[in-house]
Amino acid sequence: MPLITDTGFAPDDSPALIDMEALPDAGEGAALDLPLDADIAAIVPHFNRLALIVVPFPSFADGRGFSIARRLRALGYRGRLRAAGHVITDQYPFARFCGFDEVQISDILAERQPENLWLDAQGRAVPPFLKRKARGWT
Amino acid sequence: MYRYDEFDHDYVRARVSEFRDQTRRRIDGALTEDEYKPLRLMNGLYLQLHAYMLRVAIPYGTLNSRQMRTLAMIAERWDEGYGHFTTRQNIQYNWTKLTDVGDILDALADVEMHAIQTSGNTIRNVTADHFAGAAADEIEDPRPTAELIRQWSTAHPEFAFLPRKFKIAVTGSPNDRAVTKAHDIGLRMVLSDAGAPGYEVIVGGGLGRTPMIGKVIRDFLPKADLLPYLEAILRVYNLHGRRDNKYKARIKILVHETGIDDMRAQVEAEFERQMREEGGPLVAPDPEHVARIAAYFTPPAFAALPDRSEGLESAMAHDAALKTWVENNTSEHRAPGHAIVTVAIKGTGEAPGDATTAQMRVLADMGEKYSHDELRISHEQNVILPHVRKDDLPAVFSALRKAGLATANAGLITDIIACPGLDYCALATARSIPVAQDLSRRFAAPDRAKAIGNFTIKISGCINACGHHHVGHVGILGLEKSGIENYQITLGGDHTETMAVGERAGPGISAEEVGPAIERLVDAYLDRREGENERFIDTYRRVGADPFKEALYAA
Amino acid sequence: MARTFKPQIVSANDLAIGDVVYMNSGGGWTRKLAEAAIAHTPEEGETLMGRAAPQQAKVVGPYLADVALDDDGRPFPTHFREKFRTRGPSTRPDLGKQSANPERREPLAASGGI
């Protein structure tokens, strides 16, 4: 299952994932598989021990992951953040904006949407409000 | 009027080429129809019964004559010579070819228009009072707010895959002409006790199969907090709105199931979290930017005129048709000697909201020549000339009349809203346009329509309620019963600030029965009203539904 | 009560222009209902749908629709929605399949490619 970052496809190098129940006992550098209905406030105290949080995308039309990512970043999570599942190339810039560092997709999807399409997607239309924001809205 | 800056220009062009690319990938097979559909919908492209339909945004209903001419040109060049103005201040082209869409979008971009987010589970084209900037009763022009929301919501990366569509409307007047209580979010401009302008925020309204009237979530929101607050509502909705059932996915259901108080607590918590964010909320705009937007909506320099126009008065004295039209289709303007003109796209026997290429060009001419180059689209599917000198009304009337656009029925019984229904729409269960056409012929006599007074009939071709039938004084809903079209009548709906959802009158009736039944209903109203100024809805509220139900089913 | 099987055809919309099309006996597409391949059993219906499935690049949303057969065995629609699809808007007899010149809009599926 390829991992996609700004430089293209990369092999999956992630540590084994733990679930919410294992979180209180997790050691330094743990990787958390976050359910979509998790209480995010409850994981804030564990942020500094987490090296990776994986947010599932059961379907590309289910946009909850985008809000979860924004909330994690707003609450101060600075580790790696991954969107995993059914994400399509057109969503890559959205995922990056919301705070994801990388995307992971299935091999079948990767066959239909190969690396070059993901690289192309990076240059996609940046929403004007973000550009204005970058310039201090002036 | 707002003019695009470099960011808007770049973005809209980039979206056109992105759409061309997506379409290419669809044809090549990189994208399945399931994946392509939400992408084309984000660009306003639907597949209807007979063809693709392209829905073009007219943000907050405001456009200039150059833009109107482009809409006419598109109808002529790429469509079948007409377009359909909708209740959400959009225009729809019914015969678009997939392979032409890129070119159409480029033509729109040439005049600072687009079809972005006119469909799909996104924040839709934001609507506003069509009398904005002209109405005498206005606290503040709602359009700078609407433009700010347009900028924020366009391609918002977090909110492009919401549980369901999301519609926002803004009004600047106490008289609500923007149907704010039937929107996912309605914003009403209000003044604080200290006199500062802000918003009353209404959430969870909507029509569709479960009509709900929006509830106040915040009495007073300072203007500067608008975007972080909207962002908070949207985030709560995106995370918790139902995704298991598309009929329960709108925010109205979340508000209903959560309760407005609990919902408010969640939204306020999310809002507070943003206010504490490092460097302030990500989306709080710079006041300078807000001021720059507002400057685009500075009212035109209205000539200083006496309020009474002698020219108009004497023309009306000689021309009864002009007089009727002026009395019916103009509204009070804030500047003396000026009027707001409602051009009815509701000719007798015509499809409500359909305008031909030639009519669009006449409208563009009228806007350019007589209305400071401004036109508006109203949610009643009419076109507004917002700033016309009373002295010019006879000339405007005569030009409109030549184009078949001078029907004097604004707000009257033949000013009918109707959705496309089964003549075009893939979701429809029955036709709606022929019902509207039949009713418009039955009540075509101007004197009779005038005697009946303010009376709204709204028709939808299925339970989705695009024709607002729930909030018509009389609502007509087209359904299917045992393989034939069948129409359910609702009574007592109201789309204004006193919003009410109509009550079902009884069993559905056949298409042929609708016209006679409505005629009997109108007669029953005329018999019972107390004085000429008592509108149908007032009589209905006074005497109740029974006499009208009886009249409907009297046959 | 077991449903007695009604004859069915496969209908869809053309990918390029959206026009209503029907699957013919060769597995291709026609804009005329009279030329549609008819399934007389559920199995035949599945076979037709099976042929439609890989044709994503030509048509959108193939589905089985009931038809009745006239004395010559030609299909005609039974539901009013399908009747409209064979014609066009009832309010605009000049447009759609019912118009004098429906061929001016050339579908992709019936012509073989963009």
Ligand code: HEM
């Ligand atoms: C022709 C293609 C159209 C399709 C497929 C379509 C689809 C829908 C659907 C599915 C809903 C229900 C949404 C829900 O309750 O979740 C809806 C609501 C609505 N649509 Fe349409 N619509 C179409 C045309 C129009 C037109 C032409 C107008 C304006 C005249 C319009 C304005 C609205 C409005 C005002 C609502 C109800 C308000 C709301 O609750 O959102 N739509 N539409």
Ligand code: SF4
């Ligand atoms: S109300 Fe139904 S028939 Fe009418 S446009 Fe909406 S979805 Fe179509």
